[in-house]
Amino acid sequence: MLEEPVLDLDDIQGNILPGFKKDSQHFLFLQIVDPEPARLWLKSLAPRLWTAREVLAAHSMWKAMRLKLGHEPDNLDFLFLNCAISAQGLKKLGVPDIEKFDDKAFKRGLEERSSSLGDPPRGSGEPGSPETWIFGAGSRRPDVLLILATDNLDWAVRVEEELITSAQQQGLQRIHVDRGRVRPGTLAGHEHFGFKDGISHPAIRGRKSIAPDDFIESRTLPEDSAFDDIYRSRFAAPGRPLVWPGHFLFGYLRQKSDEPESSRPNSEPSGPAWAVNGSFLVYRRLSQDVQRFRTFLAEASETLGQNGFDSDLTPERLGALLVGRWASGWPVMRDPNLDRGEQELGENYFTFTEATTVSLPNDPYPLNLPDPNGLICPFAAHIRKVNPRDDATDIGPKERTFQKLLLRRGITFGPEIEDKPQAERGLLFVAFQTSIVDQFEFLMNDWVNDANKPHANNGGVDPIISAARNTKISLVNGTNKFDLQIPGGWVMATGGEYMFAPGIRFFSNVL
Template sequence: MTTNIPAREVPFPSSFALMEAPVSKAEKEVKEPELEVDQIQGNILVGFNKDNQTLIFLDIQDVSAFKLWLRAVIPFVATTEEVLQFNRLFKMIRSRRKVESRAVLSTWMNMAFSFKGLEKLDEKEAAKFQDKGFKAGLAKRSRGLNDPSKGEGAQQTWLIGGENNEADLMIILASDSIEEMAFAVRRVESWVYEGAQLHGKTVPSGAAVIFKQKGATLPSPLTGHEHFGFLDGVSQPGIRGTAGKSKELITARQNPADPNQGKPGQDRLWPGEFVFGYPGQDPKDADKKGELKMEGPAWNKNGSFLVFRRLRQDVGGFHDFLKNEGERLKLGAELFGAKCVGRWASGAPIERAPTADNLKMSRDDCANNAFDFQDATVPKAPKPGSDQCADNFPKSLAQEDKDGLVCPFAGHIRKAYPRDDVAVDPKTKNPPNEADTETHRLLRRGIPFGDPFDPTVIPDDGNRGLLFLAYQTSIENQFEFVIKNWVNDPEFKDPGSGHDPILGQADKNGNRERFFAVKLANGEKQTIRIEKDWVIPTGGGYFFSPSIHALELLSGS
C-alpha cells in the first residue's frame, strides 16, 4: 500500500476493535447516522490513499451505447465499504509486523460526471440540480475565482476542462504499484476502445478518451509532501457516523479533551457536509446536527460533488521568493516559508513551533494538528486502556495568536481553514464564528503530478504541480466560498491581512499583483508585494460522484 498513509488523510477506524473512550451523557444522546458505505463510492469519505493515480476523462458520443457500457463497468467501481475493509486489514498487518507491508495490495476506481455529462444521460433529472457552480461548470466560474483571463492559466488554454474541452466523465484510478496502475489504465482504455463485457456480450462504450493525467506521491525524501516541499494533507475533517449498522465509527474519538474530535484538532463533522442524504453542520452550534443535505434528483443520496483543479507549481520561482524576502526580513527562507504556509516544511505547525522546526512533532498525528489561532491549547491525558491521543510535547503547546504574530492572518492554513478565528465585523460576508466555519470544509484527496524540481536542470519544463481533488455537497458554499471569501480576500480575517501567498489570486483588470502581510517579532507589520503566481490553474472541472444505486439508474438498469 502507499507510503503516504498517516491517519491525517484517512478518517477510518482503528485496525482492531475500537476502544472507544467514555464520553459524556450528552454525547451519547447525539445519535450519529448509519452511513450506507456499500453505496457511497470509495475516495469520498475514506480516501484511496495510493501512491499512484491516473485520471481519465471521457466524452460521451453515443448515449444509448454508453448506458449499456456503464452498466458493464459499475461492478468495478470501489465502495467505501471495500476501502474500509482493505484499510483495516492493511493497518492490522502493519501493526503486527511493525513495517510497511506489501502483503495486501489493491487498485480502486471512482467515477464522476460533469453536469454536461449528466445532461446527456437524463436532461430532466440533471436539471433538478440546484448548485449554480456545478450547473455552470468550472470554466464559466473561473473568472470569479480570479483565474487569469489570458495566458497559461486562462480556461480557454487549459489542458482539460475549458469551455472547449470539458469532459463528461472523469474516472479516477488509484493503485499501490506502478505495474498495477498501468494494468488498470490499459483495462479502462480497452473498455473504451474495444468494449466491455455485459452478460457475455461485448458492448461498445459510445465514448472517447479526451485526456489522461498521471499523479504520484513524490519519491523520498519528499514522500507525502507537495512540490514546494511542504507536508500535505495534515488537516482533514473527521466524519460523524458509523459504517453501516456496525458500531464502528468512521472517525474514532481520540481527543480526550474533546469527544467531538477525532485526533486533536480534527473536528468530526456531520456527513451531510460531504455526502447527500445525511444531516450537515449547524452553522450556529458546531456540535449539533444541522439540516438534512439534499438537492437535485432523488437519486443524489450518497453522492458528492467533486472539484478538480490541475494546478501547475512554479517551484523555482517560489523558493527564490522565500529566499529573497526571508533575507530581507531577516527571518531566513525556512521561517518565512513557515509563516507563508503556517507550517514548517516537515508539517510541524508554526503555532506550536514558532521559531524552529520540530521533526518529531511533524510525525506525530496526535500533536501536529492540535492547535487553534484565537485560544491556547489545553490537552488532557488519555484514559488508561483507550486508543486516545496523548500529547507528547507539553512544552510546545499552542498559545493565543489573536494578533497574527506567530501565524500571519494570510498564512495558507489560516486562510484556507480559519479554525476559531472570528471576523472583525460579524455583519460582513465572512463567517462570524467557528461553527459557521465548519460549514465550509472540504475533504481533500489531492496528489502531486510531475517529477520533483531539480535546480540543476536548465531550462526546466516546469511541468509539475498538484491534482487538487475535493469532495463536498455545495460547490458554492464550500470550495468557491473558501477561495472567494478567504483565500482571495485581502481583508479577511482583518483589513490589510493580504492574500493567501500560496493559492491566493488577485485579478483587477488583468493586474495579478497581490500582497501578504507579516508581523515581525517586535510587532512591526511588513507588507510584501507579490507580482508572480506560484500556482497556475491549467485544467479542472466540477463533477458529481453518484452512489452505486444512482449509477445503475443512470445506466438504465
Template sequence: MQLKHFLAATTAFLAISQPTLAYHVKRSNHAMLTLPPAFPGQGPLPTVAQVQSSSAGNDTLPLVNIQGDILVGMKKQKELFVFFHINNATAFKSVLKTYAATNITSISTLLSAPSAQPLAFVNLAFSQAGMTALGVTDDIGDSVFTAGQFSDASALGDDTSNWESAFQGTNIDGVFLIGSDEDTITAQYQADLETKLGDAWTVVYNLTSSVRPDDEAGHEHFGYLDGISNPTITGFGDALPGQSVVDPGIILANRTGDPVSSRPSWALDGSFLVFRKLKQLVPEFNKWTLDNAIQNSAGNLTTEEGATLLGARMFGRWKSGAPIDLSPDADNSTLGTDPELNNNFNYIHTGSDLTTDESRCPFSAHVRKTNPRDLEAQGLLTDLNHAIRAGTPYGPEVTDAESSSNTTQTDRGLAFVEYQSVISNGFRTQQLIWANNANFPFNKSESIGLDPVIGQGTRITYGLSETNYSESYSVTQFVVSNGGEYFFSPSITALVETFAA
C-alpha cells in the first residue's frame, strides 16, 4: 500500500470511534504526560504543527501512525506493562483489528492538548514468538530480536537465576504499555482488555511504574535526574545545545538512515523495544558510597560530601542532572535543570589530554560509557549506536527501616525501555561493547574498568578517585537484571493490516 493510502486509512481508523469504555472521556486538567517544567532538565516536546512543517530528508513523519511511546515516552507519569501469551491467534487477531484502529495511541494524540487526550495511552509490541503465533513470518532484519532476550542473557552478563520466571524462555508473546496519571485508570484499561480478549490470551506478568513523588520527579531511585540525554531525530523538533541529532532510521524502521535495507514494507515506522526489569539496591548503594567516600584535591570534604562526589563520578552527573564535566567540584542545580545547558558538553577541553585526563569525569562513568561524546565529537563513532530511552521507576520509596539497616527489603528499580531500529547497534552495543568492556572508551591510556552502575562481569573500575585515577574499586552490583524481552512496536497501520490480518 502506498504511503498516502495507508496514512489516509489510518486517519479514518482513528476517527471511527472512541473506545467503548464508559470512563474513556476527554480530559479536563489532567494529562497523561508530565511536561516541562514538571520534569526538570527536559526540553519541550514539539507541536504537531512544528513536526509537520519540518522534514527529515525525504521523510515527513506520519505522527498519526507511529506509536506514541517511541518518541515521547520519557515524559510518562504512570505506566502499566501487561506481558501476555497468545492462546488463540484467530480470536486475538479478531479483537486486535478493531482495538488497534481505535485504541492504540499515536504520537499525534500524545502531542495534542490534554483536553483532547484519552484518559490513558495504549501501545502494543510483540516478541518474535508473538509474531510467529500471529502468522507474521517475514524476516524483520534483526537476528537478536528473532532469538529473544533469554537466549541473549549469557552474552549480556545476566545471571538468569535472578530473572523473573515469566521472562525465562519464550512464553511472552507481547506487551501492552498503558500509561496514565492514575493507577485506577491503567487498571481499568487492563480490565477492558481482559474482557475483550477473554480466553484468547493469558496475562503472564504485570509491572507498574511511576514517576517518583514531589522533588524526585524525573529522578531514578538512586536519586539522579534521568531522561535528559536522549538524541533527537531529524524532523521531530529542534535539538537542544549538545544534543545528538540522528536520522529517523536510527530509531524507526525503513526510514532514512536505517542500516537494514531488506525489511518488509509493513515494518515502516516501527521500532524495536528493549525491555529490562532492573532492580536497584538503593540502601546498599548509599552505604557503599559512604564507606568508600573519596576526597577532592583540596582535601576538605566531609564523609557525606565525599560520598556524594563518589556517586557523581560513578554516574557522571550530580543528582540534579548537572554533568560533572561542566561542574566537577560541586552540584549545580541551575545547570542540571536547564535543558539549554545540561547536555552542552563533550569532555573536550583546551589543554586537556583526552587519553589521560579524568579530572572532570572518569572514563568509566556511566554517562560516558553509554554516551561517549568525545569519541563522537572526534568522528570515532557513528550515529548508529544511538537509541531513545523511555523507562520509568517502579517500586516504592526507600523506607526508614531499609535506610537504617542498609538493606533492600522491597523490590524497586527501573522499568527500562529503549527504542532503536537495530538492537545490536543500540542497546546491545551500549551494554556489551561499552558498559561491560573494561577497555572502553578506547584510545585512553589509563585503566578504565566496567561501568560502575550497569556494567556486568568482573566489577573492577578505575578513575573514581579524583586524586588517584589508577586506584581500583571493586564495586558491588547495585543494579540487578531481573530479565526482559526484545519486542517490535509496529505502526498502527501494520497492527491493523498485518498483525490482525
C-alpha cells in the first residue's frame, strides 16, 4: 500500500473538497465580451475564492458551535465563493495549452455532447434538446461560472447583485443565474421526487499535512477486527470507498487498474501544467416533473399489484425500487419491505452481489442478503446503475467501479409543488472529476442509458434519470419476472456546461 499524498488544500477550491454544503447556492453564468478587462476582473477575484482548507475550517467551526449550543447556530455564517471557466472561456482569455487536456468532452462543451447523454438531438425541437435550454446552447453558452454558497439567502442575493454589476462593468455579461435552495423543514436534503440525496460519496485519498494519518477524510470504520484488512484498506467508512485523488484532481495519481489500495505510477490526468489542483465541473440543470412521476408511481403500483407482483405494492415502495433507497434514504438492500426512516448509521452500509456479514456497533437493523440476480434491488435502480458497488460489471471486476465515481455537489431548485404547482423545479446537478469522458459521460452513456449495462441482463435503463421514453425495466418477485413500462421524461435537461475549476493560484499566476 502506498502512502497517500498530501493535497494542496491552499490551492484546491473548496467546493471540490470538502464541498460547500450550504442551504443556498447561486450559480452565476457569465460570458466574456471583452477579454482584457474580463481577465483582470477574474484575476482580482483570487483573494475572494475559498480554498479547501478554509472551507474545512469553516465547517469545523460551525460543527463546534452546534455542539456548544445544542442546535444550529443562528449567527455564524459564511459566504463561500468559487469560480470555474469553460473551454470556450479559457480560449477567449488566451490561456495557453488548452489542447493539452485530453478530455474531448470538455474541449467540445456540453451542447455538442448532449445527444450522447441521451438528450433529444440538437435541432429536433423536442423538450430537453439544446435549443430548448434556458442557457448553455447557441449564443447562450457560458464562459465563466461563479458559485456562491451560504445559509443566508439575503446575503447570497446581495453578493450576487454586487458581483454581476462589477462583472458587467469589466468585460463580462450575465447569461443566466440559477438559485439553488434546499427544500424546507424536514425535506431539507431531499430532492424533489422526495428521496433523501447526498448520502453516498466517495472518500478522496490524501492527507492535510505530512503527518502519516492526518487524512482529509477521516477513517471511521469500527476498530473491530471483523472488518478485515481488505475492507479497511479500501473504505474510509462503511460503504464509503477510498478513491485516489487523480480521479478528482489534476496533478495526482490514479488507481492502479484492479487494485484500489494502490496508485499507478505516472497516472496523473493529462492536461496543461497550470491545471494542477483543478477539476472538471459538470453542470446540468435538470427539471423534474414531480406530478408526472407521482402519477406514474400511483398508476403503475396499482397495475403491478393487480397483475400479481404484490397486492400490497404501494407507490412509496415502487419508488424505492426505482431509486434503490426509500424516501428516507434507507437502502432497499437493507429492507425491501419497510422504510426504516432517516438515520445516518448504516444508511450507506450495503452491498449488492454479496451479503454483508459484519454488523456495525449499535446498528439494530438487518444486514443485506446477497442479491446477484436483482431480486431485492432491481438492476435498473438508479443507485445500482450509477454505483454498482460490489457487482461485477461489463467493464470487469468490482474494483474498477472505484474509478467511475464522482464528487457530487448538486442542490435542488424551485418551490414546493404544493405551494406553486405550475412552477419549475428540479436539481442543479454539479459533479467534479478529472475525466468527463470516463466518469460522468461513461455513467450516462454506458450505464444509465443502456438496458444491458452494467449488468448484462436487459434489466432496463435508469428509470429516474434516463431521458429515454417508453422503455421497460425488469422487476422480479419470487420466481416471477415483471416488465414495467416506463414512460420516462420526468427528468429533463434545461441547460448546463462543462467547466474547469482551476487551483486558486491559476487566477493570480496564469491570468
